Amino acid sequence: MRAVMNAILNVVLPVFGIMLAGYLVGRARILGEDSGRALNGFVYYVALPALFFGSMADVPLARIFNWPLILSFGGGLLVTFLFSIAVALVFFRGRFGEVSMHGLTAIFSNTGYMGVPLLQIAFGQQGVLAAVITTVITAVVVIGIGVILLETDRHQGSAPRVIARNVSLGLAKNPLILSALAGILYSWSGLPLPQPVATFMELTGNAAAPAALFAIGLFMVGKSLTEGMREVVWISSLKLLVAPLVTAWLAYSVLGMQGVDAKAAIIQAALPTGALMFVLAQQYGVYVQRATSVILVSTVLSVLTLSALFVLLGVQ
Template sequence: MDAVVDVVLPVFAIMASGYAAGRFRVLGPGASEALNAFVYWFALPALLFHAMARVPVAEVLHLPFLAAFGGAFLATYLMGMAAGLLFARPNLAYQGLQGLAASFANTGYMGLPLYLTAYGAGGVLPAVVATVFNAAVAVALAIVVTEIGRSERSGARVARDAARAVLTNPLLLAPAAGLAWSAAGLGLPKPVATYLDLMGATAGPGALFAVGLFMVGKPLAGSLPELAWISLCKLVLQPLLAAWLAWRVFALEPEWAAAAVIMSALPTGALAFVVALRYGIYVAGTSTAILATTALSFVTLSVALALVG
Protein backbone atom coordinates (compact mmCIF):
# COMPACT_ATOMS: atom_id res chain seq x y z
CA MET A 1 0.00 0.00 0.00
CA ASP A 2 2.87 2.38 0.78
CA ALA A 3 4.21 1.96 -2.76
CA VAL A 4 0.82 2.93 -4.20
CA VAL A 5 0.50 5.99 -1.94
CA ASP A 6 4.09 7.07 -2.63
CA VAL A 7 3.38 7.11 -6.38
CA VAL A 8 -0.29 8.11 -6.74
CA LEU A 9 -0.22 11.11 -4.38
CA PRO A 10 2.58 12.90 -6.27
CA VAL A 11 0.71 12.25 -9.55
CA PHE A 12 -2.35 14.02 -8.15
CA ALA A 13 -0.20 16.80 -6.73
CA ILE A 14 1.35 17.57 -10.14
CA MET A 15 -2.06 17.63 -11.84
CA ALA A 16 -3.38 19.85 -9.05
CA SER A 17 -0.42 22.21 -9.51
CA GLY A 18 -1.21 22.52 -13.19
CA TYR A 19 -4.86 23.20 -12.40
CA ALA A 20 -3.90 25.87 -9.87
CA ALA A 21 -1.55 27.53 -12.37
CA GLY A 22 -4.37 27.77 -14.87
CA ARG A 23 -7.07 28.66 -12.36
CA PHE A 24 -5.12 31.62 -10.98
CA ARG A 25 -3.83 32.61 -14.43
CA VAL A 26 -0.18 32.14 -13.61
CA LEU A 27 0.17 30.75 -17.14
CA GLY A 28 -1.60 31.97 -20.27
CA PRO A 29 -4.50 30.26 -22.06
CA GLY A 30 -2.22 28.55 -24.57
CA ALA A 31 0.05 27.04 -21.92
CA SER A 32 -1.51 23.59 -22.01
CA GLU A 33 -1.02 23.22 -25.76
CA ALA A 34 2.53 24.62 -25.62
CA LEU A 35 3.53 22.35 -22.76
CA ASN A 36 1.91 19.39 -24.48
CA ALA A 37 3.90 20.11 -27.65
CA PHE A 38 7.14 20.22 -25.63
CA VAL A 39 6.37 16.85 -24.06
CA TYR A 40 5.32 15.35 -27.40
CA TRP A 41 8.28 16.50 -29.50
CA PHE A 42 11.15 16.66 -27.00
CA ALA A 43 10.70 15.21 -23.50
CA LEU A 44 8.97 11.91 -24.28
CA PRO A 45 11.17 11.05 -27.30
CA ALA A 46 14.27 11.61 -25.14
CA LEU A 47 12.84 9.39 -22.39
CA LEU A 48 11.84 6.60 -24.78
CA PHE A 49 15.09 6.63 -26.77
CA HIS A 50 17.21 6.48 -23.63
CA ALA A 51 15.09 3.71 -22.10
CA MET A 52 15.52 1.57 -25.21
CA ALA A 53 19.18 2.35 -25.80
CA ARG A 54 20.09 1.09 -22.33
CA VAL A 55 18.24 -2.25 -22.48
CA PRO A 56 19.55 -5.30 -24.37
CA VAL A 57 17.27 -6.24 -27.26
CA ALA A 58 16.88 -9.82 -26.00
CA GLU A 59 15.48 -8.57 -22.71
CA VAL A 60 12.98 -6.25 -24.41
CA LEU A 61 11.64 -9.02 -26.66
CA HIS A 62 10.17 -11.18 -23.88
CA LEU A 63 7.52 -12.57 -26.20
CA PRO A 64 5.27 -14.41 -23.68
CA PHE A 65 5.09 -11.30 -21.49
CA LEU A 66 4.39 -9.09 -24.50
CA ALA A 67 1.68 -11.51 -25.62
CA ALA A 68 -0.01 -11.46 -22.20
CA PHE A 69 0.27 -7.73 -21.59
CA GLY A 70 -0.39 -6.87 -25.24
CA GLY A 71 -3.29 -9.28 -25.57
CA ALA A 72 -5.01 -7.75 -22.56
CA PHE A 73 -4.38 -4.29 -23.99
CA LEU A 74 -5.81 -5.15 -27.41
CA ALA A 75 -8.97 -6.75 -26.00
CA THR A 76 -9.53 -3.78 -23.69
CA TYR A 77 -8.85 -1.32 -26.50
CA LEU A 78 -11.62 -2.93 -28.54
CA MET A 79 -13.98 -2.82 -25.55
CA GLY A 80 -13.17 0.85 -25.11
CA MET A 81 -13.92 1.49 -28.77
CA ALA A 82 -17.25 -0.29 -28.29
CA ALA A 83 -18.19 2.47 -25.84
CA GLY A 84 -18.61 4.70 -28.88
CA LEU A 85 -21.40 2.47 -30.07
CA LEU A 86 -22.92 2.09 -26.60
CA PHE A 87 -23.00 5.85 -26.00
CA ALA A 88 -23.91 7.05 -29.49
CA ARG A 89 -20.49 8.22 -30.65
CA PRO A 90 -20.11 6.54 -34.06
CA ASN A 91 -17.04 8.47 -35.27
CA LEU A 92 -14.08 6.09 -35.73
CA ALA A 93 -11.46 8.71 -34.80
CA TYR A 94 -13.33 9.42 -31.57
CA GLN A 95 -13.64 5.70 -30.84
CA GLY A 96 -9.92 5.17 -31.44
CA LEU A 97 -8.98 7.67 -28.75
CA GLN A 98 -11.77 6.40 -26.51
CA GLY A 99 -10.24 2.94 -26.77
CA LEU A 100 -6.84 4.40 -25.88
CA ALA A 101 -8.26 6.05 -22.75
CA ALA A 102 -9.77 2.71 -21.70
CA SER A 103 -6.61 0.65 -22.22
CA PHE A 104 -3.43 2.77 -22.17
CA ALA A 105 -1.73 2.04 -18.84
CA ASN A 106 0.37 4.67 -17.08
CA THR A 107 3.48 2.50 -17.24
CA GLY A 108 5.96 5.34 -17.70
CA TYR A 109 4.81 7.86 -15.11
CA MET A 110 3.42 5.44 -12.51
CA GLY A 111 4.57 1.94 -13.43
CA LEU A 112 8.29 2.69 -13.34
CA PRO A 113 8.18 4.62 -10.03
CA LEU A 114 5.86 1.99 -8.54
CA TYR A 115 8.23 -0.82 -9.47
CA LEU A 116 11.22 1.10 -8.16
CA THR A 117 9.42 1.64 -4.86
CA ALA A 118 8.00 -1.86 -4.54
CA TYR A 119 10.75 -4.03 -6.04
CA GLY A 120 13.88 -1.90 -6.35
CA ALA A 121 16.01 -1.09 -9.38
CA GLY A 122 16.76 -4.77 -10.03
CA GLY A 123 13.11 -5.56 -10.67
CA VAL A 124 12.17 -2.66 -12.92
CA LEU A 125 12.74 -4.36 -16.31
CA PRO A 126 9.10 -5.53 -16.80
CA ALA A 127 7.93 -1.94 -16.37
CA VAL A 128 10.45 -0.79 -19.00
CA VAL A 129 9.28 -3.47 -21.45
CA ALA A 130 5.63 -2.53 -20.87
CA THR A 131 6.47 1.13 -21.43
CA VAL A 132 8.20 0.33 -24.70
CA PHE A 133 5.20 -1.71 -25.85
CA ASN A 134 2.88 1.18 -25.04
CA ALA A 135 4.96 3.62 -27.05
CA ALA A 136 5.69 1.34 -30.00
CA VAL A 137 2.39 -0.56 -30.36
CA ALA A 138 -0.43 1.02 -28.35
CA VAL A 139 0.18 4.55 -29.58
CA ALA A 140 0.72 3.32 -33.14
CA LEU A 141 -2.64 1.51 -33.13
CA ALA A 142 -4.47 4.56 -31.81
CA ILE A 143 -2.81 6.83 -34.38
CA VAL A 144 -3.70 4.51 -37.28
CA VAL A 145 -7.35 4.21 -36.18
CA THR A 146 -7.62 7.95 -35.56
CA GLU A 147 -6.01 8.86 -38.88
CA ILE A 148 -8.37 6.55 -40.76
CA GLY A 149 -11.37 7.89 -38.85
CA ARG A 150 -10.59 11.56 -39.40
CA SER A 151 -9.72 11.24 -43.08
CA GLU A 152 -12.35 12.01 -45.67
CA ARG A 153 -10.44 10.04 -48.25
CA SER A 154 -10.64 6.31 -48.83
CA GLY A 155 -8.54 3.42 -50.03
CA ALA A 156 -4.86 3.83 -50.80
CA ARG A 157 -4.68 7.51 -49.80
CA VAL A 158 -6.03 6.76 -46.31
CA ALA A 159 -3.51 3.95 -45.87
CA ARG A 160 -0.71 6.21 -47.09
CA ASP A 161 -1.69 9.06 -44.76
CA ALA A 162 -2.00 6.71 -41.79
CA ALA A 163 1.40 5.14 -42.55
CA ARG A 164 2.99 8.59 -42.84
CA ALA A 165 1.49 9.64 -39.50
CA VAL A 166 2.88 6.55 -37.80
CA LEU A 167 6.31 6.64 -39.42
CA THR A 168 6.83 10.33 -38.64
CA ASN A 169 5.55 10.15 -35.07
CA PRO A 170 8.33 11.02 -32.58
CA LEU A 171 6.82 8.70 -29.97
CA LEU A 172 7.42 5.77 -32.32
CA LEU A 173 10.63 6.89 -33.98
CA ALA A 174 12.40 7.48 -30.66
CA PRO A 175 12.03 3.96 -29.17
CA ALA A 176 12.74 2.41 -32.60
CA ALA A 177 15.97 4.41 -32.84
CA GLY A 178 16.87 3.47 -29.28
CA LEU A 179 16.30 -0.21 -30.02
CA ALA A 180 18.51 0.04 -33.11
CA TRP A 181 21.18 1.81 -31.04
CA SER A 182 21.07 -0.95 -28.45
CA ALA A 183 21.24 -3.67 -31.11
CA ALA A 184 24.31 -2.01 -32.61
CA GLY A 185 26.07 -2.21 -29.25
CA LEU A 186 26.85 1.49 -29.24
CA GLY A 187 27.36 3.29 -25.98
CA LEU A 188 26.13 6.78 -25.26
CA PRO A 189 28.68 9.52 -24.54
CA LYS A 190 28.29 10.92 -21.05
CA PRO A 191 27.08 14.39 -22.20
CA VAL A 192 24.44 12.78 -24.45
CA ALA A 193 23.25 10.45 -21.69
CA THR A 194 23.03 13.37 -19.27
CA TYR A 195 21.04 15.41 -21.79
CA LEU A 196 18.61 12.53 -22.34
CA ASP A 197 18.26 12.02 -18.57
CA LEU A 198 17.51 15.69 -17.97
CA MET A 199 15.12 16.03 -20.90
CA GLY A 200 13.36 12.73 -20.24
CA ALA A 201 12.87 13.57 -16.57
CA THR A 202 10.54 16.41 -17.60
CA ALA A 203 8.17 14.15 -19.57
CA GLY A 204 6.08 12.81 -16.70
CA PRO A 205 5.65 16.07 -14.77
CA GLY A 206 5.13 18.03 -17.97
CA ALA A 207 2.34 15.80 -19.28
CA LEU A 208 0.58 15.63 -15.91
CA PHE A 209 0.90 19.40 -15.43
CA ALA A 210 -0.62 19.89 -18.90
CA VAL A 211 -3.57 17.68 -17.91
CA GLY A 212 -4.21 19.90 -14.89
CA LEU A 213 -3.97 23.05 -17.01
CA PHE A 214 -6.45 21.68 -19.52
CA MET A 215 -9.02 20.89 -16.83
CA VAL A 216 -9.44 24.54 -15.83
CA GLY A 217 -12.99 25.59 -16.68
CA LYS A 218 -13.85 22.11 -17.98
CA PRO A 219 -16.41 19.74 -16.42
CA LEU A 220 -14.75 16.80 -14.67
CA ALA A 221 -17.27 14.36 -16.09
CA GLY A 222 -19.26 14.35 -19.29
CA SER A 223 -21.22 11.12 -19.57
CA LEU A 224 -21.06 9.30 -16.25
CA PRO A 225 -22.02 5.89 -17.74
CA GLU A 226 -19.31 6.32 -20.39
CA LEU A 227 -16.71 7.20 -17.75
CA ALA A 228 -17.82 4.25 -15.61
CA TRP A 229 -17.42 1.86 -18.55
CA ILE A 230 -13.96 3.18 -19.42
CA SER A 231 -12.87 2.95 -15.76
CA LEU A 232 -14.22 -0.61 -15.50
CA CYS A 233 -12.33 -1.62 -18.64
CA LYS A 234 -9.07 -0.03 -17.51
CA LEU A 235 -8.96 -0.99 -13.84
CA VAL A 236 -10.83 -4.30 -13.68
CA LEU A 237 -11.25 -6.05 -17.01
CA GLN A 238 -7.74 -5.37 -18.35
CA PRO A 239 -5.84 -6.77 -15.33
CA LEU A 240 -8.21 -9.77 -15.17
CA LEU A 241 -7.52 -10.53 -18.82
CA ALA A 242 -3.79 -10.10 -18.24
CA ALA A 243 -3.93 -12.51 -15.28
CA TRP A 244 -5.74 -15.14 -17.33
CA LEU A 245 -3.29 -14.82 -20.23
CA ALA A 246 -0.22 -14.71 -18.00
CA TRP A 247 -1.00 -17.69 -15.79
CA ARG A 248 -3.42 -19.84 -17.79
CA VAL A 249 -2.43 -19.34 -21.41
CA PHE A 250 1.29 -18.51 -21.46
CA ALA A 251 2.35 -19.84 -18.03
CA LEU A 252 4.80 -16.98 -17.42
CA GLU A 253 7.45 -17.01 -14.74
CA PRO A 254 5.93 -15.66 -11.47
CA GLU A 255 7.69 -12.28 -11.61
CA TRP A 256 6.72 -11.66 -15.23
CA ALA A 257 3.14 -12.84 -14.68
CA ALA A 258 2.83 -10.48 -11.72
CA ALA A 259 4.23 -7.64 -13.84
CA ALA A 260 1.66 -8.26 -16.59
CA VAL A 261 -1.14 -7.91 -14.03
CA ILE A 262 0.28 -4.90 -12.20
CA MET A 263 1.13 -3.00 -15.39
CA SER A 264 -2.38 -3.69 -16.73
CA ALA A 265 -3.98 -2.51 -13.47
CA LEU A 266 -2.41 0.95 -13.74
CA PRO A 267 -4.71 3.91 -14.46
CA THR A 268 -4.93 5.67 -17.81
CA GLY A 269 -1.59 7.23 -18.73
CA ALA A 270 -1.05 10.91 -19.45
CA LEU A 271 0.36 10.04 -22.89
CA ALA A 272 -3.23 9.27 -23.97
CA PHE A 273 -4.02 12.91 -23.22
CA VAL A 274 -0.94 14.02 -25.21
CA VAL A 275 -2.21 12.13 -28.27
CA ALA A 276 -5.83 13.27 -27.82
CA LEU A 277 -4.79 16.92 -27.53
CA ARG A 278 -2.56 16.53 -30.56
CA TYR A 279 -5.61 15.59 -32.63
CA GLY A 280 -8.12 17.76 -30.74
CA ILE A 281 -10.45 14.78 -30.30
CA TYR A 282 -11.88 13.36 -27.04
CA VAL A 283 -9.59 15.62 -25.03
CA ALA A 284 -11.98 16.34 -22.15
CA GLY A 285 -12.99 12.68 -21.95
CA THR A 286 -9.37 11.55 -21.81
CA SER A 287 -8.41 14.04 -19.09
CA THR A 288 -11.44 12.99 -17.01
CA ALA A 289 -10.56 9.33 -17.50
CA ILE A 290 -7.01 9.99 -16.28
CA LEU A 291 -8.31 11.74 -13.15
CA ALA A 292 -10.99 9.15 -12.37
CA THR A 293 -8.88 6.04 -12.97
CA THR A 294 -5.94 7.51 -11.05
CA ALA A 295 -8.18 8.13 -8.04
CA LEU A 296 -9.74 4.67 -8.21
CA SER A 297 -6.35 3.00 -8.67
CA PHE A 298 -5.70 3.49 -4.95
CA VAL A 299 -8.02 0.52 -4.49
CA THR A 300 -7.33 -1.54 -7.60
CA LEU A 301 -3.53 -1.30 -7.42
CA SER A 302 -3.56 -2.18 -3.74
CA VAL A 303 -5.63 -5.27 -4.49
CA ALA A 304 -3.40 -6.24 -7.44
CA LEU A 305 -0.21 -5.85 -5.41
CA ALA A 306 -1.69 -7.85 -2.53
CA LEU A 307 -2.80 -10.69 -4.82
CA VAL A 308 0.41 -11.06 -6.83
CA GLY A 309 2.74 -10.39 -3.92
Protein backbone atom coordinates in the same frame (compact mmCIF):
# COMPACT_ATOMS: atom_id res chain seq x y z
CA MET B 1 1.69 -4.54 2.95
CA ARG B 2 2.11 -1.16 4.60
CA ALA B 3 5.15 -0.53 2.39
CA VAL B 4 3.06 -1.29 -0.70
CA MET B 5 0.25 1.02 0.42
CA ASN B 6 2.77 3.79 1.11
CA ALA B 7 4.31 3.22 -2.31
CA ILE B 8 0.92 3.51 -4.03
CA LEU B 9 0.10 6.72 -2.18
CA ASN B 10 3.59 8.09 -2.80
CA VAL B 11 3.14 7.84 -6.57
CA VAL B 12 -0.57 8.76 -6.71
CA LEU B 13 -0.51 11.89 -4.55
CA PRO B 14 2.24 13.65 -6.56
CA VAL B 15 0.19 13.03 -9.72
CA PHE B 16 -2.66 15.04 -8.26
CA GLY B 17 -0.27 17.59 -6.80
CA ILE B 18 1.16 18.43 -10.22
CA MET B 19 -2.30 18.58 -11.83
CA LEU B 20 -3.52 20.80 -9.00
CA ALA B 21 -0.56 23.12 -9.49
CA GLY B 22 -1.42 23.44 -13.17
CA TYR B 23 -5.07 24.08 -12.35
CA LEU B 24 -4.25 26.80 -9.79
CA VAL B 25 -1.80 28.50 -12.15
CA GLY B 26 -4.45 28.40 -14.87
CA ARG B 27 -7.12 29.83 -12.57
CA ALA B 28 -4.78 32.62 -11.52
CA ARG B 29 -4.04 33.35 -15.20
CA ILE B 30 -0.34 33.47 -14.49
CA LEU B 31 0.43 31.92 -17.88
CA GLY B 32 -1.07 32.89 -21.22
CA GLU B 33 -4.14 31.27 -22.76
CA ASP B 34 -2.06 29.14 -25.12
CA SER B 35 0.31 27.92 -22.40
CA GLY B 36 -1.34 24.52 -22.15
CA ARG B 37 -1.03 23.88 -25.87
CA ALA B 38 2.59 25.10 -25.87
CA LEU B 39 3.42 22.81 -22.95
CA ASN B 40 1.69 19.93 -24.68
CA GLY B 41 3.78 20.65 -27.80
CA PHE B 42 6.96 20.52 -25.72
CA VAL B 43 5.93 17.11 -24.34
CA TYR B 44 4.96 15.71 -27.75
CA TYR B 45 7.83 17.03 -29.85
CA VAL B 46 10.73 17.24 -27.37
CA ALA B 47 10.33 15.44 -24.03
CA LEU B 48 8.63 12.24 -25.18
CA PRO B 49 10.94 11.68 -28.19
CA ALA B 50 13.92 12.06 -25.83
CA LEU B 51 12.32 9.61 -23.40
CA PHE B 52 11.50 7.08 -26.13
CA PHE B 53 14.92 7.24 -27.76
CA GLY B 54 16.82 7.12 -24.48
CA SER B 55 14.76 4.22 -23.14
CA MET B 56 15.09 2.12 -26.27
CA ALA B 57 18.75 2.88 -26.97
CA ASP B 58 19.76 1.99 -23.42
CA VAL B 59 18.12 -1.47 -23.31
CA PRO B 60 19.74 -4.41 -25.16
CA LEU B 61 17.19 -5.93 -27.52
CA ALA B 62 17.79 -9.41 -26.09
CA ARG B 63 16.45 -8.22 -22.72
CA ILE B 64 13.24 -6.89 -24.24
CA PHE B 65 12.08 -10.15 -25.88
CA ASN B 66 10.65 -11.94 -22.84
CA TRP B 67 7.89 -13.62 -24.83
CA PRO B 68 5.66 -14.94 -22.00
CA LEU B 69 5.63 -11.47 -20.44
CA ILE B 70 5.06 -9.79 -23.80
CA LEU B 71 2.25 -12.15 -24.80
CA SER B 72 0.42 -11.98 -21.46
CA PHE B 73 0.64 -8.20 -21.11
CA GLY B 74 0.20 -7.40 -24.79
CA GLY B 75 -2.56 -9.98 -25.21
CA GLY B 76 -4.44 -8.51 -22.25
CA LEU B 77 -4.24 -5.07 -23.85
CA LEU B 78 -5.41 -6.36 -27.22
CA VAL B 79 -8.42 -8.27 -25.86
CA THR B 80 -9.47 -5.33 -23.67
CA PHE B 81 -9.02 -2.90 -26.56
CA LEU B 82 -11.17 -4.95 -28.95
CA PHE B 83 -13.85 -5.45 -26.29
CA SER B 84 -13.95 -1.74 -25.46
CA ILE B 85 -14.21 -0.82 -29.14
CA ALA B 86 -17.11 -3.25 -29.62
CA VAL B 87 -18.96 -1.74 -26.65
CA ALA B 88 -18.21 1.82 -27.79
CA LEU B 89 -19.64 1.14 -31.25
CA VAL B 90 -22.95 0.11 -29.67
CA PHE B 91 -23.33 2.34 -26.60
CA PHE B 92 -20.95 5.30 -27.05
CA ARG B 93 -21.12 6.08 -30.71
CA GLY B 94 -18.93 8.79 -32.17
CA ARG B 95 -16.53 9.53 -34.98
CA PHE B 96 -13.75 7.07 -35.69
CA GLY B 97 -11.18 9.00 -33.66
CA GLU B 98 -13.44 9.15 -30.59
CA VAL B 99 -14.11 5.42 -30.67
CA SER B 100 -10.39 4.79 -31.11
CA MET B 101 -9.52 6.97 -28.12
CA HIS B 102 -12.21 5.18 -26.11
CA GLY B 103 -10.29 1.96 -26.64
CA LEU B 104 -6.84 3.48 -26.15
CA THR B 105 -7.67 5.12 -22.82
CA ALA B 106 -8.96 1.74 -21.62
CA ILE B 107 -5.55 0.08 -22.10
CA PHE B 108 -2.83 2.75 -21.84
CA SER B 109 -1.22 2.15 -18.45
CA ASN B 110 0.85 4.65 -16.46
CA THR B 111 3.71 2.16 -16.56
CA GLY B 112 6.58 4.65 -16.41
CA TYR B 113 5.59 6.97 -13.60
CA MET B 114 3.72 4.46 -11.41
CA GLY B 115 4.68 0.99 -12.62
CA VAL B 116 8.46 1.26 -12.29
CA PRO B 117 8.55 2.34 -8.61
CA LEU B 118 5.78 -0.07 -7.60
CA LEU B 119 7.42 -3.10 -9.22
CA GLN B 120 10.82 -2.11 -7.88
CA ILE B 121 9.49 -2.00 -4.33
CA ALA B 122 7.54 -5.24 -4.75
CA PHE B 123 10.04 -7.39 -6.67
CA GLY B 124 13.40 -5.62 -6.78
CA GLN B 125 15.56 -5.61 -9.93
CA GLN B 126 13.52 -8.36 -11.63
CA GLY B 127 10.45 -6.16 -11.27
CA VAL B 128 12.30 -3.22 -12.82
CA LEU B 129 13.17 -5.28 -15.91
CA ALA B 130 9.53 -6.33 -16.30
CA ALA B 131 8.52 -2.68 -15.92
CA VAL B 132 10.92 -1.64 -18.69
CA ILE B 133 9.58 -4.30 -21.07
CA THR B 134 5.93 -3.42 -20.48
CA THR B 135 6.72 0.29 -20.73
CA VAL B 136 8.31 -0.30 -24.13
CA ILE B 137 5.18 -2.16 -25.27
CA THR B 138 2.95 0.63 -23.99
CA ALA B 139 5.02 3.47 -25.39
CA VAL B 140 5.94 2.02 -28.78
CA VAL B 141 3.15 -0.39 -29.73
CA VAL B 142 0.08 1.25 -28.16
CA ILE B 143 1.13 4.76 -29.16
CA GLY B 144 2.03 3.53 -32.65
CA ILE B 145 -1.44 2.02 -33.07
CA GLY B 146 -2.97 5.20 -31.65
CA VAL B 147 -1.15 7.40 -34.13
CA ILE B 148 -2.27 5.19 -37.03
CA LEU B 149 -5.91 5.30 -35.91
CA LEU B 150 -5.93 9.07 -35.30
CA GLU B 151 -4.14 9.82 -38.56
CA THR B 152 -6.81 7.70 -40.29
CA ASP B 153 -9.52 9.70 -38.53
CA ARG B 154 -7.87 12.97 -39.54
CA HIS B 155 -8.08 12.03 -43.22
CA GLN B 156 -11.45 10.29 -43.09
CA GLY B 157 -13.60 10.98 -46.11
CA SER B 158 -10.76 10.71 -48.59
CA ALA B 159 -10.27 7.84 -51.00
CA PRO B 160 -8.64 4.71 -49.48
CA ARG B 161 -5.44 5.31 -51.47
CA VAL B 162 -5.26 8.89 -50.23
CA ILE B 163 -5.91 7.79 -46.63
CA ALA B 164 -3.14 5.17 -46.85
CA ARG B 165 -0.72 7.73 -48.29
CA ASN B 166 -1.56 10.39 -45.70
CA VAL B 167 -1.38 7.94 -42.80
CA SER B 168 2.01 6.71 -44.02
CA LEU B 169 3.27 10.28 -44.30
CA GLY B 170 1.89 11.05 -40.84
CA LEU B 171 3.72 8.06 -39.36
CA ALA B 172 6.92 8.92 -41.21
CA LYS B 173 6.88 12.41 -39.66
CA ASN B 174 5.60 11.46 -36.20
CA PRO B 175 8.25 12.29 -33.55
CA LEU B 176 7.15 9.49 -31.21
CA ILE B 177 7.41 6.77 -33.86
CA LEU B 178 10.66 8.13 -35.28
CA SER B 179 12.35 8.43 -31.87
CA ALA B 180 11.34 4.91 -30.84
CA LEU B 181 12.61 3.42 -34.12
CA ALA B 182 15.84 5.40 -33.85
CA GLY B 183 16.31 4.09 -30.31
CA ILE B 184 15.74 0.48 -31.44
CA LEU B 185 18.27 0.89 -34.27
CA TYR B 186 20.82 2.40 -31.90
CA SER B 187 20.31 -0.44 -29.43
CA TRP B 188 20.79 -2.92 -32.29
CA SER B 189 24.12 -1.31 -33.14
CA GLY B 190 25.46 -2.27 -29.72
CA LEU B 191 27.13 1.11 -29.24
CA PRO B 192 26.90 2.79 -25.82
CA LEU B 193 25.25 6.18 -25.67
CA PRO B 194 27.80 8.97 -25.14
CA GLN B 195 27.37 10.29 -21.62
CA PRO B 196 26.36 13.85 -22.64
CA VAL B 197 23.70 12.40 -24.97
CA ALA B 198 22.44 9.99 -22.31
CA THR B 199 22.24 12.81 -19.76
CA PHE B 200 20.37 15.06 -22.20
CA MET B 201 17.87 12.30 -22.98
CA GLU B 202 17.37 11.52 -19.29
CA LEU B 203 16.90 15.15 -18.21
CA THR B 204 14.58 15.99 -21.10
CA GLY B 205 12.66 12.72 -20.94
CA ASN B 206 12.08 13.05 -17.20
CA ALA B 207 10.23 16.30 -17.90
CA ALA B 208 7.56 14.52 -19.97
CA ALA B 209 5.34 13.20 -17.17
CA PRO B 210 5.24 16.32 -14.95
CA ALA B 211 4.80 18.63 -17.95
CA ALA B 212 1.92 16.52 -19.26
CA LEU B 213 0.26 16.43 -15.83
CA PHE B 214 0.70 20.20 -15.44
CA ALA B 215 -0.88 20.69 -18.89
CA ILE B 216 -3.85 18.58 -17.77
CA GLY B 217 -4.31 20.94 -14.81
CA LEU B 218 -4.26 23.94 -17.14
CA PHE B 219 -6.83 22.29 -19.41
CA MET B 220 -9.17 21.60 -16.49
CA VAL B 221 -9.76 25.32 -15.83
CA GLY B 222 -13.36 26.16 -16.75
CA LYS B 223 -14.14 22.60 -17.88
CA SER B 224 -16.88 20.33 -16.54
CA LEU B 225 -15.34 16.93 -15.91
CA THR B 226 -18.72 15.38 -15.03
CA GLU B 227 -19.78 15.38 -18.68
CA GLY B 228 -19.96 11.86 -20.05
CA MET B 229 -19.30 10.37 -16.62
CA ARG B 230 -21.05 7.10 -17.51
CA GLU B 231 -18.51 6.51 -20.26
CA VAL B 232 -15.64 7.65 -18.03
CA VAL B 233 -16.57 5.21 -15.25
CA TRP B 234 -16.98 2.41 -17.79
CA ILE B 235 -13.54 3.01 -19.30
CA SER B 236 -11.97 3.27 -15.83
CA SER B 237 -13.57 -0.08 -14.94
CA LEU B 238 -12.12 -1.63 -18.07
CA LYS B 239 -8.70 -0.23 -17.26
CA LEU B 240 -8.57 -1.18 -13.57
CA LEU B 241 -10.55 -4.45 -13.56
CA VAL B 242 -11.04 -6.03 -16.98
CA ALA B 243 -7.49 -5.53 -18.34
CA PRO B 244 -5.76 -7.17 -15.33
CA LEU B 245 -8.32 -10.01 -15.25
CA VAL B 246 -7.72 -10.83 -18.92
CA THR B 247 -3.95 -10.56 -18.39
CA ALA B 248 -4.14 -12.89 -15.37
CA TRP B 249 -6.11 -15.44 -17.41
CA LEU B 250 -3.56 -15.34 -20.21
CA ALA B 251 -0.59 -15.50 -17.84
CA TYR B 252 -1.78 -18.34 -15.60
CA SER B 253 -4.27 -20.36 -17.64
CA VAL B 254 -3.02 -19.97 -21.22
CA LEU B 255 0.74 -19.47 -20.88
CA GLY B 256 1.28 -21.28 -17.58
CA MET B 257 3.43 -18.48 -16.18
CA GLN B 258 4.58 -18.38 -12.57
CA GLY B 259 6.53 -16.02 -10.35
CA VAL B 260 7.43 -12.38 -10.75
CA ASP B 261 6.81 -11.98 -14.50
CA ALA B 262 3.16 -13.08 -14.22
CA LYS B 263 2.48 -10.79 -11.28
CA ALA B 264 4.30 -7.89 -12.93
CA ALA B 265 2.24 -8.24 -16.13
CA ILE B 266 -1.00 -8.19 -14.13
CA ILE B 267 0.03 -5.18 -12.03
CA GLN B 268 1.14 -3.20 -15.09
CA ALA B 269 -2.18 -3.95 -16.80
CA ALA B 270 -4.06 -2.77 -13.68
CA LEU B 271 -2.43 0.67 -13.50
CA PRO B 272 -4.55 3.78 -14.19
CA THR B 273 -4.57 5.52 -17.55
CA GLY B 274 -1.38 7.48 -18.22
CA ALA B 275 -1.13 11.20 -18.93
CA LEU B 276 0.14 10.56 -22.46
CA MET B 277 -3.46 9.88 -23.52
CA PHE B 278 -4.21 13.53 -22.81
CA VAL B 279 -1.15 14.57 -24.83
CA LEU B 280 -2.25 12.42 -27.78
CA ALA B 281 -5.86 13.58 -27.56
CA GLN B 282 -4.93 17.25 -27.48
CA GLN B 283 -2.41 16.85 -30.29
CA TYR B 284 -5.14 15.48 -32.58
CA GLY B 285 -7.99 17.56 -31.12
CA VAL B 286 -10.21 14.61 -30.26
CA TYR B 287 -11.55 13.15 -27.00
CA VAL B 288 -9.56 15.60 -24.85
CA GLN B 289 -12.11 16.12 -22.09
CA ARG B 290 -13.01 12.44 -21.74
CA ALA B 291 -9.34 11.40 -21.71
CA THR B 292 -8.69 13.92 -18.93
CA SER B 293 -11.60 12.62 -16.87
CA VAL B 294 -10.51 8.99 -17.31
CA ILE B 295 -6.98 9.84 -16.15
CA LEU B 296 -8.35 11.54 -13.03
CA VAL B 297 -11.01 8.96 -12.14
CA SER B 298 -8.86 5.89 -12.83
CA THR B 299 -5.99 7.33 -10.80
CA VAL B 300 -8.25 7.99 -7.79
CA LEU B 301 -9.83 4.53 -7.93
CA SER B 302 -6.46 2.82 -8.45
CA VAL B 303 -5.55 3.44 -4.81
CA LEU B 304 -8.24 0.90 -3.88
CA THR B 305 -7.94 -1.50 -6.81
CA LEU B 306 -4.13 -1.73 -6.72
CA SER B 307 -4.15 -2.27 -2.96
CA ALA B 308 -6.65 -5.13 -3.36
CA LEU B 309 -4.63 -6.57 -6.26
CA PHE B 310 -1.41 -6.62 -4.25
CA VAL B 311 -3.22 -8.53 -1.49
CA LEU B 312 -4.64 -11.07 -3.99
CA LEU B 313 -1.21 -11.59 -5.53
CA GLY B 314 0.34 -12.10 -2.12
CA VAL B 315 2.76 -9.17 -2.44
CA GLN B 316 3.97 -8.07 1.00
